[in-house]
Amino acid sequence: MTTFLRIYLLALFGFVFLPIVVSLLFSFNSDRFPTLPMSGFTTIWYETIFADPDFWRAARNSLIVSSCTAVIATFLGFCTAYTDYRYTFRGKSLFLAIILLPPTIPLIIIALAMLAWFAPVGMSGQVWSIIAAHTVLTAPFAMAIIRLRLNQIDESLEAAAWNLGASEWRAMREVILPFTRPAILSSLFLTAAVSFDEFTVAWFVSGLNKTLPVHVLEIVQGTIDPQVNAIGTLVFGISITLVVISQLLIFFRLQREAA
Amino acid sequence: MTEPLVTFERVEKRFDDFVAVKGATLDIGAGEFVAIMGPSGCGKTTTLRMLAGLDAPTSGTIRIAGQVMNDVPAHERDTPMVWQSLALFPFLNARENVEFGLKMRGVGVSERRQRAMTWLDRMEIAEFAERNVETLSGGQRQRVALARALVTEPKLLLLDEPLSALDAHLVIRMQSVLSRLQRELGITFVYVTHSQSEAFAMADRVVIMSQGEIAQVGTPREVYRAPRSRFVAEFVGRNNILPGEVVASHQGMVSVQTPLGTFNVQGDAAPGTSASIVVAADMMQVGGGENRLTATVISEEFVGSMVTAFLEASDGTELKVQVQERALADLGLETGREVSLGWNTADGHLLVDETP
Numbered sequence: 001m002t003t004f005l006r007i008y009l010l011a012l013f014g015f016v017f018l019p020i021v022v023s024l025l026f027s028f029n030s031d032r033f034p035t036l037p038m039s040g041f042t043t044i045w046y047e048t049i050f051a052d053p054d055f056w057r058a059a060r061n062s063l064i065v066s067s068c069t070a071v072i073a074t075f076l077g078f079c080t081a082y083t084d085y086r087y088t089f090r091g092k093s094l095f096l097a098i099i100l101l102p103p104t105i106p107l108i109i110i111a112l113a114m115l116a117w118f119a120p121v122g123m124s125g126q127v128w129s130i131i132a133a134h135t136v137l138t139a140p141f142a143m144a145i146i147r148l149r150l151n152q153i154d155e156s157l158e159a160a161a162w163n164l165g166a167s168e169w170r171a172m173r174e175v176i177l178p179f180t181r182p183a184i185l186s187s188l189f190l191t192a193a194v195s196f197d198e199f200t201v202a203w204f205v206s207g208l209n210k211t212l213p214v215h216v217l218e219i220v221q222g223t224i225d226p227q228v229n230a231i232g233t234l235v236f237g238i239s240i241t242l243v244v245i246s247q248l249l250i251f252f253r254l255q256r257e258a259a
Numbered sequence: 260m261t262e263p264l265v266t267f268e269r270v271e272k273r274f275d276d277f278v279a280v281k282g283a284t285l286d287i288g289a290g291e292f293v294a295i296m297g298p299s300g301c302g303k304t305t306t307l308r309m310l311a312g313l314d315a316p317t318s319g320t321i322r323i324a325g326q327v328m329n330d331v332p333a334h335e336r337d338t339p340m341v342w343q344s345l346a347l348f349p350f351l352n353a354r355e356n357v358e359f360g361l362k363m364r365g366v367g368v369s370e371r372r373q374r375a376m377t378w379l380d381r382m383e384i385a386e387f388a389e390r391n392v393e394t395l396s397g398g399q400r401q402r403v404a405l406a407r408a409l410v411t412e413p414k415l416l417l418l419d420e421p422l423s424a425l426d427a428h429l430v431i432r433m434q435s436v437l438s439r440l441q442r443e444l445g446i447t448f449v450y451v452t453h454s455q456s457e458a459f460a461m462a463d464r465v466v467i468m469s470q471g472e473i474a475q476v477g478t479p480r481e482v483y484r485a486p487r488s489r490f491v492a493e494f495v496g497r498n499n500i501l502p503g504e505v506v507a508s509h510q511g512m513v514s515v516q517t518p519l520g521t522f523n524v525q526g527d528a529a530p531g532t533s534a535s536i537v538v539a540a541d542m543m544q545v546g547g548g549e550n551r552l553t554a555t556v557i558s559e560e561f562v563g564s565m566v567t568a569f570l571e572a573s574d575g576t577e578l579k580v581q582v583q584e585r586a587l588a589d590l591g592l593e594t595g596r597e598v599s600l601g602w603n604t605a606d607g608h609l610l611v612d613e614t615p
Binding site: 154156157159160161162163164165166167168170171174175178179181 | 311312313332333334335337338339340342343344346348349350351359360362363364407408411
């Protein structure tokens with residue numbers, strides 16, 4: 001059984017990562033067409049994209065969008081997670097259902113809805129319209145990560161801070177924030193990664209302010225160009241780094257607590 | 260008692276339909292060690308939380324040092340608490356935990372560090388000052404929690420079952436630490452516990468609560484020897500309760516007829532009243548006493564040098580006798596044997612049933 005599971009796991013990872021590895025390999029291949037055997041090593045595709053002002057514009061947009069999204073989504077996620085942890089009120093389950101709804105809606109529907117909503121109010125095609133859309137998409141992830149952390153808190157901890165002379169805001173700063181810090185950092189990295197990668201919604205609402213994934217699509221639509229492999233490799237590299245940092249933050253925290 | 264430090268005046272606390280504390284009236288003197296005890300859900304913790312300002316009374320008045328506290332928020336009181344879970348801040352080391360209350364009061368860095376170290380030293384854990392609290396043992400964490408609560412030099416310390424997470428041998432050690440600390444500091448301790456032995460070992464007075472009401476207040480001796488209700492008599496344990504009916508009353512002495520016989524007891528009650536006779540297990544004698552009955556030994560329970568023997572009378576009433584372990588064999592308290600039990604009339608206690 002374990003042998004079977006091992007093979008299954010290998011196959012699974014193979015299907016997920018092989019295309020990415022192939023893309024990485026061909027980003028260094030001197031031939032324009034992705035055929036085997038590879039013709040020779042080159043960094044020309046990277047040089048091409050680094051020389052392209054469109055790439056830099058898209059990269060800058062992606063960076064702004066993902067970092068702003070991460071901060072806003074994590075802030076909102078923290079607020080909702082804390083509200084859920086601390087308070088009970090009428091309609092709380094409805095409140096939570098609405099907050100956690102976005103990931104269950106197909107991206108294309110959200111994208112169309114965003115466009116339909118942004119266009120008439122004149123918010124379409126701006127960098128911050130992508131930020132707004134991505135915040136809606138990623139805030140539920142932030143909420144989930146931080147809520148999980150708050151699950152582990154000893155409920156007396158906050159009351160102990162009040163008892164020792166901390167006002168509610170002070171207790172939030174001195175106890176709740178330090179306690180949830182690993183989750184907050186983890187959420188920042190994860191939401192940044194999701195936003196950095198996200199294509200569908202960005203494509204609909206970005207207009208002329210393309211992000212990197214949108215830029216990639218536009219190249220692909222024109223020609224077969226190994227630049228795409230190079231950009232893809234860079235985007236993947238950044239995203240996976242963010243996700244890995246996010247996971248490590250959770251993992252080390254759990255390990256330290258288990259010790 | 261001079262001016263009491265804490266007064267409860269007809270204090271009531273409701274959570275929606277549930278009444279956690281009903282009409283509690285109680286004075287606690289300055290420098291007194293008071294234990295509030297009772298089974299879980301009796302309202303003892305709610306009473307403590309109201310003192311700390313973590314729950315607000317629904318009605319009635321709570322005063323501390325003469326000042327009405329009902330609407331004073333928790334962080335503006337000086338009523339530190341030692342929590343059942345200890346509630347140490349896991350992201351701070353031992354010294355930083357102790358400094359917390361001083362930091363909140365705006366005490367400068369060097370002064371609060373020095374005061375925290377003084378307390379850690381006093382609690383004999385100065386060497387662990389820079390250690391993460393999660394790496395400390397249960398007893399050490401307990402001492403950090405105490406130092407953290409006492410560092411602001413309060414007049415009133417609240418303790419919510421602080422020893423419930425410790426091993427039995429540590430409980431005994433911490434009891435003597437707490438008793439000594441309370442005597443040396445001369446401040447008021449309000450100690451909530453479900454454990455009779457903890458309460459009796461340390462407290463000047465105990466408050467016994469049942470279903471939100473104060474059932475009895477008194478010294479451990481008073482509560483033990485003269486329970487005012489059947490609930491108290493059962494709760495303090497090690498009591499034999501013989502229910503019956505008063506059949507005669509004469510000059511401060513009544514006769515109570517029970518299924519096991521008619522016995523005399525000091526007290527005053529009209530004939531026809533339903534009442535019980537309470538005899539503490541350590542007042543029961545084997546083969547002696549002015550009031551006698553017979554019972555069969557069921558089992559024995561060792562508590563160090565003392566043994567509690569459990570017996571069953573002819574009608575199924577469970578009886579307890581506490582004797583010295585070394586006297587056990589001489590008394591013939593062997594499982595399955597029928598023995599004669601008795602007690603002197605002066606050692607019995609009359610309990611008149613409350614009218615329902």
